[in-house]
Amino acid sequence: MRGKPGSSWWLLQHELRMFWFNSSKRSDRQVWLWILGLCWLGLHGLAFHLLRGMPALPQEVLSIMAIGATLLMVVLGTFMFSSGLKLSVDSLFERGDVDLLLSSPLPSRSIFTVRLGAISVGVASTYLVLAAPLVNAGAVTGHIALLAVYPALLAWAIGTSSLAMLLTLLLVRVIGARKTRVVAQVVSAIAGALIFLLSQAYNLMHTGSRGLATDMVTRFAAPGRLLAPDSLFWLPGRALLGSALPLLCLIVVAGTLFVFTAQFTHGFFVRGLQQAVSSRRARIGRANKPQGQFGRPLAEVVLRKEWRLIARDPNLLSQVLLQLLYMLPLGFVVLRADSGVAPGMAAGLTILSGSLAASLTWIVVAAEDAPDLLQAAPAARRMIRLAKVAAAVIPTLVLMAVPLVWAVAQDVVSGLLMCFTVVASTICAALTCLWQGRPAPRGNFKTRGKSNKVSVLLELIGGFSWAGTGFVLIRAAGPGQNAYDARWASITLSVALLTLLLAWGTRRRAS
């Protein structure tokens, strides 16, 4: 049903269409639609098979399940908040159509309301589609209460998206548009990784600390306390499982949050947009003139340029930060100084360093903004490319240095073996990306795997091979040395080197 041109419904349709276009590339959309559609139908069949004949659950079981469902909602909430934050930043800073919309006769409040609505629907869509097989099959097999999943997820997405937009606007007001882009990207990355980090933190706790945490949770779960089974704390879970009143409460809270955000902060939104444009020119007229640092060797000039570009790219920074966040649990393992975890730690650090180096190499090599400038210059291309690889490898190794030095201090042999696989993985990933890289806009960083599958596949095989090498080498060098491990090490090492050779053999002509 098409809305009347200029109406809010019409604008919402436009926004959702834009969301869909931005989510998938036109060329591969049809193929993916077919594949995903078939999988989705298959999941319906599987869900139908599972739910058919399943009796309705008794109330006691449902109240226990509400706890699990609430925890699931919290996990989804962090992901939704992360996506909402990213989409809010995009709507303020990245989308090029806001000037067009604001210059139209549409009221700015409608534009903001529709945009916030589109963000909410966009955030919810993934989870609604994923939940659909179970919910639809439930409706057919008599588990009507499962239909509540749809409004519960939508309300949850509306609430988290509104909070994300409020945070974005607050950041713009407090720290300005320029810094908001960076901070919001970082917060989005942290929110996305929060549950993973918390789960790892619990796993890495000493037995005593775990006991303490369990005691605390048990105390709070006593009747009448915050985490008791009948507590309001589990309301989102009960709403998800189809209890009418909790569902109504969830919808009312989310709706109120949405209306409050849309009605009372649209002025901030418009000012945020204006600031986003004007902040780029806000520093005109500083008294001191910048002094360049000329006459440096070519390699240093290239390194400085690449590092400046990396450091000033909020999208990239947030991605790198996300990788570092996933590295944190490994850091905790290192600090525990438990020799039994050294092989696993070597594997983890090796994969992370390779992944980080590949990401940075893609940015400095494939996403070069001015390739014609480099080609038109008399400087040796080989030197420029080497300097670019160094620009990706050096920061990676600097970041890895802290856990590696600690590992060497704990156990020299396994620490040095770890250094070997980390350095090898870093350099191999960078070289693979250099040889296989195809020019692409910097903004394609997150989807680089789609556009260059061969490169990403070779990076993955290389990374896992080096990780395997680190794992078995350290096991082989440990107490009760094992010849079986040594043989495995030679196999994984061979795969790693062959992968590098393959990357070189199939390198693009330009390299």
Added chain:
Amino acid sequence: MSADIALQMQDVSKHFGRPAVQHLKLAVKRGELYALLGPNGAGKTTTLRMVAGLLAPDGGQIEVMGIDLATDPAAAKQTMAYLPDDPMLYDKLKPMEYLEFVAGLWGVAAQDAAPRAIELLDWLDLSKHGHELTEGFSRGMKQKLALAGALIHAPQLLILDEPLTGLDAAAARQVKDLLLNHVQAGGTVILTTHILEVAERMAQRIGIIQHGRLIAEGTLDELRARTDGGTLEDVFLQLTSQA
């Protein structure tokens, strides 16, 4: 090649499935401002990109300042600068950082590059934007900064593709003055433009290219003599409609 020739193209061809440039012969003297004109898709940009070393010709020879571009590209590139219609900039660099990088690519010594960078930024009215990233610059500011980058190593040959597109009157005047100063100081400029008045006023010689071939070349008076006369626009339209 004569010592007073800055650029010599001999029988240069380039195909992209269809011919883009065909057996092009072109000679530009040192200290000359040469305007290469032609309709859209005539082969102007392809020609300039081949001269700048960004495209390898399928056939023929290009010499810049007496240096064969095919045999010693680094030495040839050292003498020239290329400015495309879409400025080659980095959004996340500040003006001085950009000039620092370009000077590094051309290996300009610090004692030459530093004062020249300050002079260029002052001249092009960009000094007051020294603390800003170029991502916030207007089209004109970006074009001026790219021009400063092209001039940082004091090239003998300056190749410009549509240098005045999108510039306001003041910025266009600054760029034109800078180009004339470059020529007066003994430098050579080759530019393409769709603004025929610019070519009419600034160029010592004009070449007209169509379908990848040079169909006419000479001073404005020489071109007028080949046609019914009038403005460069009249001459251009007559010549391109005849070809």
